[in-house]
Amino acid sequence: MGNYTSEENWAARERLRMIEVLLWWRGWIRRTDLTDCFSISSAQASGDLQKYLDLNSTGITYHTARKRYEAGESFACKLHQPQFDEGMALLPGGKQTRRSLEGGSGELSAAVVDGVMPPRRTVKEQVARMVYLAVAQKHSMKIRYLSVHSASKKWREILPRAFGWDGDRWHVRAWDVENEQWRDFVLGRIEDCRWPAASETEPPRDVDWETFVNLKIRPHRDLEKEAQDAIRLDYGMTNGVMTVRVRKAMELYTRRRLGLPVQEAYKVRLECAD
Numbered sequence: 605m606g607n608y609t610s611e612e613n614w615a616a617r618e619r620l621r622m623i624e625v626l627l628w629w630r631g632w633i634r635r636t637d638l639t640d641c642f643s644i645s646s647a648q649a650s651g652d653l654q655k656y657l658d659l660n661s662t663g664i665t666y667h668t669a670r671k672r673y674e675a676g677e678s679f680a681c682k683l684h685q686p687q688f689d690e691g692m693a694l695l696p697g698g699k700q701t702r703r704s705l706e707g708g709s710g711e712l713s714a715a716v717v718d719g720v721m722p723p724r725r726t727v728k729e730q731v732a733r734m735v736y737l738a739v740a741q742k743h744s745m746k747i748r749y750l751s752v753h754s755a756s757k758k759w760r761e762i763l764p765r766a767f768g769w770d771g772d773r774w775h776v777r778a779w780d781v782e783n784e785q786w787r788d789f790v791l792g793r794i795e796d797c798r799w800p801a802a803s804e805t806e807p808p809r810d811v812d813w814e815t816f817v818n819l820k821i822r823p824h825r826d827l828e829k830e831a832q833d834a835i836r837l838d839y840g841m842t843n844g845v846m847t848v849r850v851r852k853a854m855e856l857y858t859r860r861r862l863g864l865p866v867q868e869a870y871k872v873r874l875e876c877a878d
Contacts, residue, residue: 615642616652617683623656624683627664627675629691634672659683692717725773727791735776735791737800738764744781744803748796749789762789763807770857777853779807786810788853812853819848819855819876821862 626633638649663679695717738745750757762778775788822845823832839846850858
């Protein structure tokens with residue numbers, strides 16, 4: 605009974621999931637993959653493999669000479685939806701890619717996975733903590749903010765209420781007391797701040813944050829037919845259109861991320877299907 609694998613147990617589910625991930629992406633698995641990763645006995649690893657075979661044996665065979673289970677063409681996942689990122693992590697360099705791009709390690713000559721990452725945006729630790737607390741506790745705070753658009757640096761009183769990620773950096777969504785409007789403040793541009801405090805002022809509803817809009821995206825009409833087909837396939841578009849549901853407050857960032865300029869200053873691959 606000690607080596608019985610129960611699907612109701614969280615640790616057992618994680619081991620079963622790992623079995624499926626390795627069979628799907630790498631194509632094979634041995635008991636040592638489980639014993640080394642989870643520090644379990646060989647008997648327990650055998651029990652896990654048998655349990656997985658009871659759940660999903662299609663396309664799986666045991667190769668005696670190589671002493672491992674192998675997944676063939678007919679193998680299909682039963683416990684999870686495969687994600688390409690998890691496959692990348694299994695290849696040489698996959699786990700180190702992000703760290704190496706950020707300067708945390710040297711070049712890995714044997715790696716077969718690499719990527720491009722924009723320069724890392726920095727946020728002061730104490731600033732991040734205090735803004736986080738202000739959002740969590742619904743307090744107000746004063747920040748010394750450097751604005752690019754107005755080319756200014758001054759103290760502002762804000763009522764932070766949410767966070768937004770635009771793909772490159774974090775913003776805090778806050779009520780600007782002086783200007784009496786909701787604004788996004790880039791966390792990395794907060795030079796200094798004061799400890800959050802309870803406030804008697806309650807900001808109005810952030811309608812743009814609470815409202816969702818659907819952006820219907822299609823290949824740019826100026827592209828050749830084959831190029832449009834490539835874009836449709838790349839984005840998995842249905843009937844030539846892709847619908848992206850976003851908060852109205854995040855629409856601008858989504859457009860920029862997809863290459864949909866606010867003003868037509870340059871040719872892009874995508875356009876809104878109005």
